[in-house]
Amino acid sequence: MEDGYHVNVARNTVFEAWDSKPEKRRYRSEHYCHIVLGRIPHEDALRIARDLQQRFPEGDQPGQFHLSLSHWQATGQQVPLS
Numbered sequence: 001m002e003d004g005y006h007v008n009v010a011r012n013t014v015f016e017a018w019d020s021k022p023e024k025r026r027y028r029s030e031h032y033c034h035i036v037l038g039r040i041p042h043e044d045a046l047r048i049a050r051d052l053q054q055r056f057p058e059g060d061q062p063g064q065f066h067l068s069l070s071h072w073q074a075t076g077q078q079v080p081l082s
Contacts (some may be wrong), residue, residue, distance in 0.1 A: 005036075007068055026060065052067060053067050
């Protein structure tokens with residue numbers, strides 16, 4: 001894995017998750033895209049990731065997305081976006 005910051009985007013599909021219930025539907029998230037930001041300052045990585053959050057509708061319904069930011073330097077570490 002390339003060192004630096006990475007934004008991972010997963011998209012909810014119409015397929016239900018194994019623990020989906022009629023009163024509380026859950027949908028499976030699948031990999032959508034991976035954006036390598038590279039070795040940039042932490043503040044810039046957060047600004048870019050938060051901008052992407054506004055462009056991709058986040059949520060649990062089909063067609064909505066889940067975004068995460070990670071920092072790689074030998075091993076990956078999740079970076080909170082809020």
